[in-house]
Amino acid sequence: MVLLMLGPVTVSTPVVLTEALILTGGLAAMLVANAALLRVGLRPLDRLTRTMTTIDLLRPGHRLVVTGQAGIGGLIRAFNTMLDRLEAERAASTARALSAQESERHRIAQELHDEIGQTLTAVLLELKHVADQTPPPMRAQLHQVQESTRNGLDEIRRIARRLRPGVLEELGLTSALKALAAEFSTGGLTVQHRLDHCPDLGRDAELVLYRVAQECLTNTARHAGARRVRLVLARRSAAVGAAVELCIRDDGRGLVGAPEGAGIRGMRERALLVGADLTIGPAAGGGTEVRLWVPVPAGERVI
Template identity: 50%
Template sequence: MRVGLFWRVFAVNAGFLALLAVLLLVTPVTISAPIALTEAAIVLVALALTLVANAILLRRTFRPLDRLVRRMASVDLVQPGQRLEVEHDDEVGRVVDAFNGMLARLEAERRESGRRVLAAQEAERVGIARDLHDEVGQALTGVLLQLGSIAVSTAQAEDELEQARDSVRSALDEVRRISRELRPEMLADLGLVSALTELTRTFGRAARVRVDTRLDHVLPRLAPETELALYRIAQESLTNVARHARASRVGVDLASDAASVVLVVRDNGAGFDGDRMGHGGLRGMRERAVLVGGALELREPDGGGVEVRVEVPARRNGDR
């Protein structure tokens, strides 16, 4: 049974006080008034030994509290697993263990609330995409047909009508593009590899950036929310490249083994220009990775640019 902190401190102090009492009782050591030099030396040495013993004991005992304070000041729930080792089964150890338990509960609650928020966002995206496709898209298609019929009967305004039709076609293409970005139907129908292939092809054409892809076509089983997280992270990474990087080349790699899948998006652009976590929705990308049990890493390679690397676990047999 481990002795508590109070009793350990008490035992050290009581032991030295008892030692002083024994010295006074069974030895010729005395304290006179006025005190002699040797007597003063004995008292000071005993006091110094008591202070040193207390300092050693308390330093070893309270060192975990120092680590606890530093961890509490720096903990980030976006990076789970930041636990402290419980070194002793005493009052301080129980405080550290309670802190670890609190972190575990906070991380679990944050994951659950994050999943609900992302599910609501995806449902809202699907609804907006459906409205764009069904309402706005059909309306623009109707206008395009009407312009075509007017052009047949009004030859004098043929040039103006052709320009109007081109504008409507452009608007219709834009609506379809937004709808695809909001609701990646290809992801649900054909899988992650096909969806990433189409995403990179569309991005390269729109941003006029060369995109090199290396996608592993044989992937382990992934949960639907994990595939969606990887797709959204790739989508956000490419959007950041188009908006901020001023890059001429982008690489998108998707590799896997039996236990995990790794997505890497790298560019040769300008790199970071400030707080990484506040740059281009990077914190949201990290949160998506954490919510599916993965980890996201950001770095600036030696050759310049930014590399986003996310690793997520594969679905185990028996997982739903």
């Protein structure tokens, strides 16, 4: 159109057909060029829109490359800065929430052990004393009551151990995972394990590994319909540094397109607290595979 305006070409009055076609073609070319320029100029906004609709703070680290004109580039920088702030705030709030959750679990486990557990133990002793002085026809019934009370006491102790993994604090991660595998190897489910001796990861990281394993085994026992679970804790080395990997694989029905529930989101939140990488997907040959990659702190070595 600029060429038409500045060129030596003149337009007749009235406009003849040839001149009308030239003007129409020039106008069409101008519109196509403007549309192409707008498309190129607004492409960064399209990327920004897609990122806004798909971003997940439980999968951090995704940032947009700053491109485009000054205004669009500034908008992308502001968006990246907002993501930095949101991820930091979410990590801090999640840390506080999980710390409060662990404290509450510790308190409940302590009360179950110290109060209800001791009360049931006293009941068992009293039942034994009464049974010893009861005529034989009633003694069998009292023994049945004793057995029911003992089963209830065992269940309370099991719940307390799940709420507060004392073996993790006393004997370490490897022993705690062995005990966890043995606990879930019941009711038709077999948990096989291979546990390497790992470097000191710190209390928080070891608790995250234990809780993720516990959540995976609980989900498998309740929902997967699996018969076998393979639990592996292994030392790894990579270009980015040493790490410890927890891998849990079952032969159940798999995820079958089910949305992530509170348990899986809780595992992702715990992983973020220690800078770990959590992946959940289908296992080779069927079932589900969960991998947790925990970096080893600086100063520790994986041999």
